[in-house]
Amino acid sequence: MIEATGITKAFNGVQVLRGVSLTLRKGEVVAVIGPSGSGKSTFLRCLNHLEIIDGGSIVVEGEALATAQAEGPSRYASDADVRRICRKMGMVFQSFNLFPHMTVLENVIEAPITVKRLPRATAIAKADALLDKVGLLAKRDNYPGRLSGGQKQRVAIARALAMEPDIMLFDEPTSALDPELTVEVLRTMRQLAEEHMTMLVVTHEMGFAREVAHRVIFMDDGRVVESADSARFFSAPQHERTRTFLGQML
Numbered sequence: 001m002i003e004a005t006g007i008t009k010a011f012n013g014v015q016v017l018r019g020v021s022l023t024l025r026k027g028e029v030v031a032v033i034g035p036s037g038s039g040k041s042t043f044l045r046c047l048n049h050l051e052i053i054d055g056g057s058i059v060v061e062g063e064a065l066a067t068a069q070a071e072g073p074s075r076y077a078s079d080a081d082v083r084r085i086c087r088k089m090g091m092v093f094q095s096f097n098l099f100p101h102m103t104v105l106e107n108v109i110e111a112p113i114t115v116k117r118l119p120r121a122t123a124i125a126k127a128d129a130l131l132d133k134v135g136l137l138a139k140r141d142n143y144p145g146r147l148s149g150g151q152k153q154r155v156a157i158a159r160a161l162a163m164e165p166d167i168m169l170f171d172e173p174t175s176a177l178d179p180e181l182t183v184e185v186l187r188t189m190r191q192l193a194e195e196h197m198t199m200l201v202v203t204h205e206m207g208f209a210r211e212v213a214h215r216v217i218f219m220d221d222g223r224v225v226e227s228a229d230s231a232r233f234f235s236a237p238q239h240e241r242t243r244t245f246l247g248q249m250l
């Protein structure tokens, strides 16, 4: 579970997040949608410390990552606690971010061995099971350069899952993919949702938001404009800006 409250963030004096709050409950799939530049990716990156927030609080699985202060910037937990708390969240990026000089298998076992100190044989057995789950066991000894974008992204998902996160954060996981490759990644994500993985997904895929997400959050200009369960969000958007956005996207 993640509880983010009143997150603010500026880059070089430009306010990008203007007080964003979100509760992501256990087993819930929440899609974050909105126009380009509205702050969706920045918000997601703030949740796992890829960006430092200016103000607001972030609590992950009951532990405070950052705490709002009466004055001045939010106070973060100690470096060791930040690292430990952030390991509860797996992250999948638009650009895959696989290590190009490592095989698929090596990509998946690297963090479990170096960070979790898993014995190599245990890490390999686990990686094989995950690669099988995402349909890529046959590619385990290939280098990422030999894979399609969709395959790379499924390896990236397996790699994140190998750390046994409680929560998965997806930052536009299909935006760099051709439509036919998007389908296979969305299938893997749908499967994860069916297994009750807690997921926060920044996406332009309205089909995913409608069919897989339990709740949809619409961001515009650094704010959450609308948050509703998926069916209600798409059948009866409450706000003019949401309606305009959906009109453009659907």
Ligand SMILES: Nc1ncnc2c1ncn2[C@@H]1O[C@H](COP(=O)(O)OP(=O)(O)OP(=O)(O)O)[C@@H](O)[C@H]1O
Residues within 6 Å of the ligand: 011, 012, 016, 034, 035, 036, 037, 038, 039, 040, 041, 042, 043, 172
């Ligand atoms: N590291 C950074 N330094 C400066 N500005 C940044 C940085 N990261 C994001 N921004 C700016 O913050 C704003 C929000 O960007 P963000 O990527 O969060 O939007 P988004 O809603 O995810 O957009 P998109 O759908 O196009 O990915 C943009 O104006 C962007 O240029």
